[in-house]
Amino acid sequence: MKSIKNYSLLLLLLAVVLSVISCKRNDGARVPISTDNSKPGVITNVKVNNYNGGSYITYQLPNSQNILYVLAKYQIRDNVPRETKSSYYSDTVTVEGFAKEQDYDVTLYTVSRADVLSDPVTVKVHPKTPAYISIRSTTTMTTDFGGVNVKAFNPLKKEIGVIVTAFNKATNTMEIQDQHYTTADTIDYSVRGYSTDPRSFGVYVTDKYGNISDTLKKSITPLFEQLLDKSKFSPYNLPSDTEIGYGWVLPNLWDGKTDGNSAGWHTNPGHTPPFVCTFNVGLTYKLSRFIIWERPDQYAFGHGNPKLFSLWGSNVASPQDAQLPVSSAVGTVVGDWTNLGNFRYPNPPSGLPPGATNAADNAFVLAGVNFNISISAPAVHFIRVAVGQTWSGGNFAHIMELSFYGTPQ
The missing domain is CATH 2.60.120.260 (Galactose-binding domain-like)
Structure with a gap:
């Protein structure tokens, strides 16, 4: 009987200890998952494959068991930084959202499990024409019943927004009238609700990275409906x-x-x-x-x-x-x-x-x-x-x- 009581007391003490451990406050601080604070080696054999609005960067990881991921830092347009990561299971990091077809610097780091960055490796990428620009080049705006009809082509089926503006006589400014977000390859829709008086309309294309095309402007007289x-x-x-x-x-x-x-x-x-x-x-x-x-x-x-x-x-x-x-x-x-x-x-x-x-x-x-x-x-x-x-x-x-x-x- 005594052994049973001792066993019960032991279980009670164990439950109290577990309760204390589980109730320990989490202050949200990120704790490194390694105590190895040595600087990791750099990536090598870097190659770039450019596509519309972005680039794939392939590389060879250093021979180390302490690497957690590869970090890419770059700017997609002036003063707009962006970062992307790729785990140590991969040999490729994707950088995207660039505003133009031109050269950009991308700085790459290996990052250890102790959150230590390697020395930087900088490469140049030259993404092809971003989708929002190529879509804008296909955009047309024509008169329609009660407003305007907008057509465009998005063959890559990217996430884009087609924004229609119109002149407001009360404020003497062009104001946003409609925001049409889509991934469809063919864009064909109308914005209505206007009188048959001539009015200045505009349309531009934006993407999920905040890039904005130039604006197609046109004076249109909506048809009566x-x-x-x-x-x-x-x-x-x-x-x-x-x-x-x-x-x-x-x-x-x-x-x-x-x-x-x-x-x-x-x-x-x-x-x-x-x-x-x-x-x-x-x-x-x-x-x-x-x-x-x-x-x-x-x-x-x-x-x-x-x-x-x-x-x-x-x-x-x-x-x-x-x-x-x-x-x-x-x-x-x-x-x-x-x-x-x-x-x-x-x-x-x-x-x-x-x-x-x-x-x-x-x-x-x-x-x-x-x-x-x-x-x-x-x-x-x-x-x-x-x-x-x-x-x-x-x-x-x-x-x-x-x-x-x-x-x-």
């Missing part, structure tokens, strides 16, 4: 339109109701793409854009909501029926109908997979998504929506609401 009057819309049923299901009739597409408690347009299950509906917009319009509201809540990014769809139009007095293809090039003509554009609904903004989306993704659906129609598209009096693929890949489709903008002809 208006929201199409939905009271003039009416169904224009054609034989190849997909059968309506659940009483969700076509006029629900323009009744102004977008929430999940309302009805939209819904096809009957059991059909194959494309799922098509046709309607008359009342007048002839040159369309500029449209907003689509898909079914929200538990149906967001799923069920019969369109993922891939196209818009077709006709300005014939009484356009005849035609079987629309599942996919076709913009401008394709089938009978009396012309493909006005092919569209893909965006992925959930959260990055979560469809079916596991969050409240912010649902708010995105409820707000509606805007799509541009090419300024080269013909004027139309009748519209057909053709859903080529839904998020579920099923045999039916549904949309809550559509709004169109354009100029009456």
Whole structure:
């Protein structure tokens, strides 16, 4: 019995000691992981491989077990220092973010486990043209409905920002109007909300390192656009339109109701793409854009909501029926109908997979998504929506609401 008590006391003392050790204050000071304070050797056999906006520097490490990493120090533009590191497992350090295509000095150190730096080794790098500059050289700005359209190419798919400015008469200055950040290889978007008065616009490109291109400046007169009057819309049923299901009739597409408690347009299950509906917009319009509201809540990014769809139009007095293809090039003509554009609904903004989306993704659906129609598209009096693929890949489709903008002809 005595031995059991002694054993219990020993366990209690051990627990107290462990508790004291675990509760020791951490003041945040970095403690070297080695007591070897000798200066490490330098890297040798240095080689440089330049790319757009950066360089790969390869080297041979000194024969030492005490090296933790290689440190590169450099400036990407005047008075803007930058550092990058590469572990001792690697023979390459990457230096990037340079503002121009020119020579730059990069100073390299080996760093020991005791945080001791070697003597410096300085090499010259000459990065190729940074992406933000090459993207700016492809940038164009043209008049569009209610504003300007910006196009550019980003073949390297770098993280860049396209910044649009406009002249403000009240402040007598050019002010930022829109900041469009993307890694897409093709940039094509519009900034709207302006009157038809001539105005000075500008656009420049920036990158994640704070580099800024020169500004493309242009005086542009935005084209007039208006929201199409939905009271003039009416169904224009054609034989190849997909059968309506659940009483969700076509006029629900323009009744102004977008929430999940309302009805939209819904096809009957059991059909194959494309799922098509046709309607008359009342007048002839040159369309500029449209907003689509898909079914929200538990149906967001799923069920019969369109993922891939196209818009077709006709300005014939009484356009005849035609079987629309599942996919076709913009401008394709089938009978009396012309493909006005092919569209893909965006992925959930959260990055979560469809079916596991969050409240912010649902708010995105409820707000509606805007799509541009090419300024080269013909004027139309009748519209057909053709859903080529839904998020579920099923045999039916549904949309809550559509709004169109354009100029009456």
